[in-house]
Amino acid sequence: MTPFLKRLSAILPTDRLLCEPQHLSAYESDGLTAYHARPIAIVMPETADEVIAIVRACHAEKVPFVARGSGTSLSGGSLPVADGVVIALNRLNRILSLDPAQRIAVVEPGVINVAVTAAAAPHGLHYAPDPSSQIICTIGGNVAFNSGGAHCLKYGMTSNHVLGLKAVLATGEVVEFGSTSREQIGPDWTGLFTGNEGLFGIALEITVQLLPKAECFHTVLAGYKTLEQAGDAVSAIVASGLLPGAIEIMDALALEAATAAVHADYPPGCEAVLIVELEGPREVVAADRVRLDQIIAASSPVEARPARNATERVAIWKGRKSAFSAVGRLSPDFIVQDGVVPRRRLGEALRRIGEMTREAGLRCANVFHAGDGNLHPLILYNGKNAGELERAEALAGRILKMCVEMGGSITGEHGVGVEKRDYLPDMFNPDEIDCLQRIRAAFDPLMIANPGKMFPGGNAPALTSHGLHPLEKAGLISRE
Amino acid sequence: MSNHITPTTVSELVSAVRDHPRLLAVGAQTKPRLSAIDDDVMRLSTLKLSGITEYEPDEYTFTALAGTPVREIAEAVAAKGQYLPFDPLLLEAGSTIGGAVASGLSGPGRFRFGGLRDFILGVRFVDGSARELRLGGKVVKNAAGFDLPKFFVGSLGRFGVFAEFTFKVFPSAAATLTLRLPVSDPTKALEIFDTVGLSRWEAEAVDFLPTGDAVLVRLAGPDEPLQILAQEIFRHFPGEILSATAADTIWSDLRELRWTTAENSLHKVAISPNQVPALCIRVSSLSGDAHIYSGGNVALVSLPAGTDATSLGLPALTLRGTGPLWTLPPTPPAIHQAVKLALDPADRFPSLA
Numbered sequence: 001m002t003p004f005l006k007r008l009s010a011i012l013p014t015d016r017l018l019c020e021p022q023h024l025s026a027y028e029s030d031g032l033t034a035y036h037a038r039p040i041a042i043v044m045p046e047t048a049d050e051v052i053a054i055v056r057a058c059h060a061e062k063v064p065f066v067a068r069g070s071g072t073s074l075s076g077g078s079l080p081v082a083d084g085v086v087i088a089l090n091r092l093n094r095i096l097s098l099d100p101a102q103r104i105a106v107v108e109p110g111v112i113n114v115a116v117t118a119a120a121a122p123h124g125l126h127y128a129p130d131p132s133s134q135i136i137c138t139i140g141g142n143v144a145f146n147s148g149g150a151h152c153l154k155y156g157m158t159s160n161h162v163l164g165l166k167a168v169l170a171t172g173e174v175v176e177f178g179s180t181s182r183e184q185i186g187p188d189w190t191g192l193f194t195g196n197e198g199l200f201g202i203a204l205e206i207t208v209q210l211l212p213k214a215e216c217f218h219t220v221l222a223g224y225k226t227l228e229q230a231g232d233a234v235s236a237i238v239a240s241g242l243l244p245g246a247i248e249i250m251d252a253l254a255l256e257a258a259t260a261a262v263h264a265d266y267p268p269g270c271e272a273v274l275i276v277e278l279e280g281p282r283e284v285v286a287a288d289r290v291r292l293d294q295i296i297a298a299s300s301p302v303e304a305r306p307a308r309n310a311t312e313r314v315a316i317w318k319g320r321k322s323a324f325s326a327v328g329r330l331s332p333d334f335i336v337q338d339g340v341v342p343r344r345r346l347g348e349a350l351r352r353i354g355e356m357t358r359e360a361g362l363r364c365a366n367v368f369h370a371g372d373g374n375l376h377p378l379i380l381y382n383g384k385n386a387g388e389l390e391r392a393e394a395l396a397g398r399i400l401k402m403c404v405e406m407g408g409s410i411t412g413e414h415g416v417g418v419e420k421r422d423y424l425p426d427m428f429n430p431d432e433i434d435c436l437q438r439i440r441a442a443f444d445p446l447m448i449a450n451p452g453k454m455f456p457g458g459n460a461p462a463l464t465s466h467g468l469h470p471l472e473k474a475g476l477i478s479r480e
Numbered sequence: 481m482s483n484h485i486t487p488t489t490v491s492e493l494v495s496a497v498r499d500h501p502r503l504l505a506v507g508a509q510t511k512p513r514l515s516a517i518d519d520d521v522m523r524l525s526t527l528k529l530s531g532i533t534e535y536e537p538d539e540y541t542f543t544a545l546a547g548t549p550v551r552e553i554a555e556a557v558a559a560k561g562q563y564l565p566f567d568p569l570l571l572e573a574g575s576t577i578g579g580a581v582a583s584g585l586s587g588p589g590r591f592r593f594g595g596l597r598d599f600i601l602g603v604r605f606v607d608g609s610a611r612e613l614r615l616g617g618k619v620v621k622n623a624a625g626f627d628l629p630k631f632f633v634g635s636l637g638r639f640g641v642f643a644e645f646t647f648k649v650f651p652s653a654a655a656t657l658t659l660r661l662p663v664s665d666p667t668k669a670l671e672i673f674d675t676v677g678l679s680r681w682e683a684e685a686v687d688f689l690p691t692g693d694a695v696l697v698r699l700a701g702p703d704e705p706l707q708i709l710a711q712e713i714f715r716h717f718p719g720e721i722l723s724a725t726a727a728d729t730i731w732s733d734l735r736e737l738r739w740t741t742a743e744n745s746l747h748k749v750a751i752s753p754n755q756v757p758a759l760c761i762r763v764s765s766l767s768g769d770a771h772i773y774s775g776g777n778v779a780l781v782s783l784p785a786g787t788d789a790t791s792l793g794l795p796a797l798t799l800r801g802t803g804p805l806w807t808l809p810p811t812p813p814a815i816h817q818a819v820k821l822a823l824d825p826a827d828r829f830p831s832l833a
Contacts, residue, residue: 101674102753124678146623153540153620159627160598175813181750182777184584184634185795185806188597191630192819195623215680238538241561241651281680283705340619344538372621373539409622416624427624431611435823436625442818454625 004061008043008085011053016044027068027086031133032076032419034335034389039066039080046091048108048166048204054087055202056172064448067202069110069138074336075417077145077197081451087202089140095119096205103210104163104180109140109203113147116208125210128155131413132321143203146195148413150246150320153371157413159194161209167193169201170444180207192439197415198450200443214245214279218289219313222274222301223267227251227366230272231347233299234370237276238343240295242288247371248275251350253330254323254365254378261326264319267303274301274370275320277313323367324378331363331380333389337396338414339403343373352402353377360395362388374412375403401426416454424456486525490545490604490612490643496524497641498610503828505641507547507576511583511799513745514636517830524641526578532556533644540620540649541601546578546642553577562649565589566596567685572736578642583799584634585748587735588685588698588773593650595774597633602646605632607639608824618646634797636805638832639823653700656684658727659710661695661719663688666760669695672717673753673776681709688756688772690739690782694719696730734771740782744768745801747789749779755794762792808833 001009008017018024019041028036040063045051058065064084071078080086092108095116099105100123105116113134116127130149131137137147142158143165155161164178178190193200224230230249237247250258250273258264266273276296278288289306296304307313327334341349350366357364357379365378377399381392396419400410404426410416416424424433437455441447485500487493497503500522506515507526515523526547534543537560544553551571554564567589568580581603586595593599602616605628616622616629632639663669669688672695676686685698697713699706710721722730733739740746751759753776763770768783781796783789789796789803797806816832 103677156598160594169815173814175815180752182774183750185750185797187635188630188633191597191627195627212678243651280682281709283708284701287702287705340621342539342619373619374621408619409617409624411623412621413623432613432615435607435613438822439626439819442822
């Protein structure tokens with residue numbers, strides 16, 4: 001046992017310090033399954049004090065650490081570092097307080113996203129950010145990656161709902177940012193911390209705001225013969241002055257996947273399905289739905305199906321939220337991409353994605369948050385076929401570059417992680433990246449917190465599931 | 481004044497930063513305490529860096545230079561049926577968008593969708609090394625890089641000089657309706673805050689007036705439903721609907737801080753709703769007045785000149801008057817100074833204290 005592991009064993013009992021290969025292998029990968037790396041240990045703290053002690057041990061011994069919740073990151077954000085530890089935060093899963101009058105909750109990082117809403121529901125409240133993985137992803141991970149969801153245009157992302165937090169920084173310093181107030185004095189440290197991708201430290205307690213659950217919903221699913229028609233319908237809705245809670249589009253391949261996975265039922269013969277949801281007081285929704293229904297009727301859908309009750313609404317969303325994993329039914333491997341384009345260029349972006357996909361000889365399903373221009377191309381490939389992963393990654397890269405060229409972003413909600421770190425220079429110039437690096441160094445001068453993420457040319461390259469890594473070929477590293 | 485410099489282009493702004501070892505950006509100075517610092521610090525006026533550089537109504541975004549008057553922006557987006565949901569203050573006084581970001585000041589409308597921090601998307605700024613940088617993005621959703629745009633909200637220009645911002649806007653509601661609910665004391669105001677906050681009504685603003693005798697509730701949405709919601713609110717809390725003219729006047733007076741006097745000091749205080757009654761007692765004992773808004777999450781407190789705002793016992797920023805600029809933790813975390821050094825290694829901009 002190394003001196004570092006001895007130090008950890010003084011903090012945690014042996015059943016919460018895992019070093020055996022069979023345990024380590026379970027943590028080798030996250031939601032970005034093309035990448036694997038085996039850490040030296042997994043630690044499973046149960047209290048904030050244990051997390052602080054572990055981080056301080058890592059700092060003292062200069063050992064890299066990666067905080068992990070449920071490991072759902074689609075950008076490889078919780079991919080381990082080969083010579084580091086994984087701090088699994090799942091056991092810090094307590095809702096420490098919930099104040100319905102002030103509409104706030106204080107939660108630990110391992111609390112599952114949807115558990116916050118479940119705890120708030122008896123008071124008529126909910127936690128607004130709703131990533132598709134919300135039934136399993138944790139609030140700590142949501143804070144680290146500023147997770148989004150289907151309702152971001154109207155309600156914003158995770159950072160818009162975090163009022164304050166207590167965190168241990170990579171230096172071992174414990175800080176408290178923000179408060180229980182929705183207002184703050186001084187720079188927005190909470191806002192800076194949210195979305196740090198695990199590079200600053202670990203959030204230990206997170207104060208989130210809760211919103212009253214909308215009294216009434218009006219959810220419409222409309223099928224269109226072409227993607228362009230669906231896109232035109234979105235433009236018309238936006239131009240009307242309505243502010244729907246969500247505007248989503250799925251293309252034909254995504255519909256095929258959702259149909260196979262959850263038996264979702266869509267109008268036949270459609271190249272695209274649009275989902276629009278209004279929400280608010282029943283009188284307001286009643287007035288707004290008249291306008292929405294007129295706009296959709298004028299947009300020449302094959303069929304428009306308003307949800308007639310809560311069950312039908314849930315079914316519509318189940319099909320949409322299952323789309324990512326459902327694509328697994330169509331292909332042994334796939335990459336979930338995440339880019340943003342200005343909304344008015346959605347149609348053009350989708351056409352170009354189609355062309356690039358054909359050139360690459362691959363298939364690509366498209367699911368996107370049309371209201372905010374956030375694309376999720378799902379690139380299908382078979383890792384067992386020589387060169388397919390590389391072609392898929394090259395296609396993903398071309399799509400990201402296109403997003404930047406159109407004035408958008410390389411990530412709307414999944415973060416840069418390990419997956420997109422080489423594309424950060426497409427968005428930011430060297431001075432800007434240097435500025436980000438300086439801020440990172442202020443929080444983590446030793447660069448031990450989630451190294452190898454966000455910034456190009458990070459530390460040890462991650463291994464891919466396809467063939468041997470160059471370092472393996474050179475005999476410098478090996479898999480057990 | 482000799483210690484002012486007024487760049488007219490962003491490249492002049494970069495040069496000005498490079499050429500002055502001690503510097504602070506100022507806008508229209510409608511919140512004078514924020515720029516009340518030593519005379520040997522060069523004031524860089526952003527007033528000639530003005531104008532909306534991009535406005536895409538279909539994208540719900542605009543980009544404007546830092547010295548652009550907020551009023552100009554509000555009028556431009558209103559012409560396209562949109563508005564600034566964070567509800568900026570001091571429009572008629574000439575406040576700039578840069579000053580709004582630096583002070584982190586949002587108005588009563590922040591209750592519905594959040595404050596300025598929730599609508600800022602991107603920033604172009606000059607750091608302490610005189611580098612022109614753009615962080616954040618120009619689209620409504622973006623998660624690339626650390627969120628410096630948000631960090632700058634409330635940062636008082638101590639970390640960099642702002643050149644330009646991109647913000648998100650929303651479509652305006654078809655109608656608004658303002659309800660005046662008389663209250664006898666702050667406890668009743670708190671009851672209204674809590675009830676409205678948990679209700680189905682989706683109010684846009686909930687304010688306890690400086691006069692201390694009424695709470696205003698502003699509803700926004702399609703016209704007819706608002707009348708129904710108003711009657712429902714009156715069943716909980718009796719009151720009256722203000723005429724459009726009366727409503728415009730009272731909101732304008734609040735927005736322009738006409739309830740305050742120039743001689744008094746003015747402080748923004750971050751509070752939680754349950755602290756409202758205690759704050760009201762404290763303000764009253766100091767012979768001050770307070771406008772408490774956003775359902776009891778923000779207070780603007782006016783105090784007689786010379787009163788020490790730290791006696792409020794809450795996080796506070798001084799906008800007018802003397803005394804400490806802001807209340808800081810007795811021992812600020814080391815990270816505060818570390819980030820200051822990262823963005824301003826030569827201490828070109830004033831210190832955080």
